[in-house]
Amino acid sequence: MDHQAVLAVDIGGTKIAAGLVGPDGVVRGHAETATPATEPLIGEALRTLLTSVTAGVRPSAVGLASAGPLDLRRGTVSPVNIPAWRDFPLVELAAAIVPGVPVTLVGDGIAAAVGEHWLGAGRGSASMLGIVVSTGIGGGLVLNGVPYPGPSGNAGHLGHTVVDPAGPSCTCGAAGCVEAHASGPSMVRWARRHGWTGTDARRLAADAGHGDPIALAAFDQGTQALARGIVAAATLCDLDRVVIGGGVSAAGPLLFTPLRRHVERFSTLGFVRRLTVEPAALGRQSGLLGAARSAMLADPAPGRPITA
Structure with missing residues (x-):
């Protein structure tokens, strides 16, 4: 995997998926886990998943897709269908797991749309x-x-x-x-x-x-x-x-x-x-690909509210 790979994460009410996505849109190292019912367990599950996917690889960026609502300024999520997460500091957690790279947060709906527009039916x-x-x-x-x-x-x-x-x-x-x-x-x-x-x-x-x-x-x-x-x-x-x-x-x-x-x-x-x-x-990979593409397209200028 080259240094241009983006770590993409797609968080939903039933599962959390992650993978490394190259500029060609190919997903490698795909893994997923069930979404736990409580906030501490969700955070730990996310940490374990991302650590396993990035073993031996330093991605160029992290793209996060999550059910919303989102608060981009604070980097938090409060998914309607994940009651355990309210104002959860998702960007902060991802930045701690994969330090030193920009983190882009998008809603799961926009991620799916971006993925399909990039490589799918859109x-x-x-x-x-x-x-x-x-x-x-x-x-x-x-x-x-x-x-x-x-x-x-x-x-x-x-x-x-x-x-x-x-x-x-x-x-x-x-x-x-x-x-x-x-x-x-x-x-x-x-x-x-x-x-x-x-x-x-x-x-x-x-x-x-x-x-x-x-x-x-x-x-x-x-x-x-x-x-x-x-x-x-x-x-x-x-x-x-x-x-x-x-x-x-x-x-x-x-x-x-x-x-x-x-x-x-x-x-x-x-x-x-x-x-x-x-x-x-794109099936189940639309969200992952959209999260990755969003990170690839993100403006690296300082102060961008969707980065850590």
Whole structure:
């Protein structure tokens, strides 16, 4: 591994993944661990993981992708789906584990979008929205070919866009968010309220694939909410592509067929109708690659709030 390798880390509610990424986008030394339930254990798990991945290698930089919200100025994260972390000093911890190199922090949604725009289904798009549909719903924007995390690092949070003010409560404290309708657990809860007896999103997709009417209806109502959020974002940001990854996207046509139909139905303006919706191409590595690419693109000027 040459000295240009970036240590990339992708932190989610169920797993923490890390790897060394070269300028060619190849991930080497990939490793991951389950996300522990308590803050001290998460910190120790991260330390053990990064130490093992970087054994004998000094990376040129560290790129961190984490569920948010983030506080870039302080280098802290408070992921909605990781209750054990509130104002957790993630940048400080990474800088202590890998001292002497710049550390770049980005949201997991923007990381996935950057990865797909760099090497995946977003290549060649002018302005795109990357979406991760899983336990939660994350989002990230690439506008005019440039990642746009926003001043606080939280731009693109599509999952917490309200599409139904009278809808179900969301983990963020609002009601009727896209995530409250269209995440895997949210669709499962909707289906169970309507008589379905399964327990998880994988089973829901399997039953929908076999024609179960309640499971199919769960995907339909979930994709309606997701489509409303997508069309609103496309109208606001003049997008030409949406790329969707995450565990729920593995449902394939069960998700994308009704989603594309609803996006077309809700797209009333001509410039929005050019929007295409595509499945992510990089799978579980989109976040790692986006974290690495974000570190590669980071401005090394002093005072940059996303570096340590």
